[in-house]
Every structure is written in C-alpha cells, then in structure tokens.
Amino acid sequence: QVTLKESGPGMLQPSKTLSLTCSFSGFSLSTSGMVVSWIRQPSGKSLEWLAAIDWDGDKYYNPSLKSRLTVSKDTSNTQVFLKITSVDIADTATYYCARSAGLSYYFDYWGQGVMVTVSS
C-alpha cells in the first residue's frame, strides 16, 4: 500500500525559509522510474508543480521558482524534502507530495497535503 504524508511548520514569517518533509511507504525511491514531486495549491485555486527528485537523485524544478527551491531525499529513500527560501504571502498554500512511477510524470498517489501560512 502506497502512502505519502507531508509535514511542515504550519505558519512562518515572510522572508524565512520553509522546510517541508514528505514521508512515504509502499515503494522505494531507489527503484528505477520512481519520482516524488512537490505540488502546491493556494486555497480555492489550481495546482502548481514545484519540483521533483527521481530514483537516480536527479532533480527538476519549475523555472519560475527554481532560484528559491531545493529538493532532496534521505539516504534510506523513504523521505523527500523541499526547502523554499525567502517566502512571502504568495507562498501560502497547501503543499502536496505525489508519486510518479515511470517517466510519464502523472501523479498516481498523493499525500493528504500540509497547509502552510505565511504571515507576519
């Protein structure tokens, strides 16, 4: 059974760095073709793909946010992390991690999401 779960600070101040963790089970990120992505959704709005890391450790970023994003994974291949620097109010959203299997980059399993509010 594949599950993913996001965790994060809930609220942080503008200009700080947001750190998110995606803990997953039911698959290994060391398996060829596996990819974990981060996707966010402001309340009432659409979805925005942010970043991804694949089984080989290759990293992919949305160019619009690339300078502020860092995606990484742990050595046990059971957690993926995302850091967003210099957050502002526009970064307020629910952040999801999601799995892709194979190279088609559709998301077959999603975490429940973690809501992050940027406020002073």
Added chain:
Amino acid sequence: DTVLTQSPALAVSPGERVTISCRASESVSTGMHWYQQKPGQQPKLLIYGASNLESGVPARFSGSGSGTDFTLTIDPVEADDTATYFCQQSWNDPYTFGAGTKLELK
C-alpha cells in the same frame, strides 16, 4: 509554459453524460492526465496518457484527445461525482495544470 484552458463550471443532472474539455496552448501529444478533487481532499488520478483509465476508477470515466484538445467524459454522472476536475500535462517542461472545472449536480 503550456497553458491549459478549462471551462470554469458545469451543472448536470444525475444520469446524464457530461464532457469536460481542456485545451492546451501547444501540443502535449498524449501527455494529458485528469484528476478529481473533492473539497478538503487531495487530487485523485482518473485518466493518464489522455485515455487510460487508472486502476480502480469506474468505467463511467473516459478520456480522449491528442495534441491540443482533450476531453474527460463521465457517463452516466452520479451524485458522488460532484467535484472539481483538473487536467495536467507532462509533455512540456514545466508540468502544468488547468484551472479546474467545477462539476455540480442539479
């Protein structure tokens, strides 16, 4: 970026057939996927590769299209299908989503 355009909302009666469209600003081949999202929940994959039904998804859902024009069809619609439906393309970098179509039941 590839912009995906969806109609904002639709209202149909249970038992009817509904088609939800998604138009891409450039070709995405068959790299188009559809998700259902209910309030307070994460998106759920329905269709991948334009026309492939995800395991466990009822056969009432189907997808078609290639290039720039895509359709998600629900036939027949049931009350539980009330949700927002998003298309997503994975052919061009970065991967993008449509704004969503909110489906309401009359």
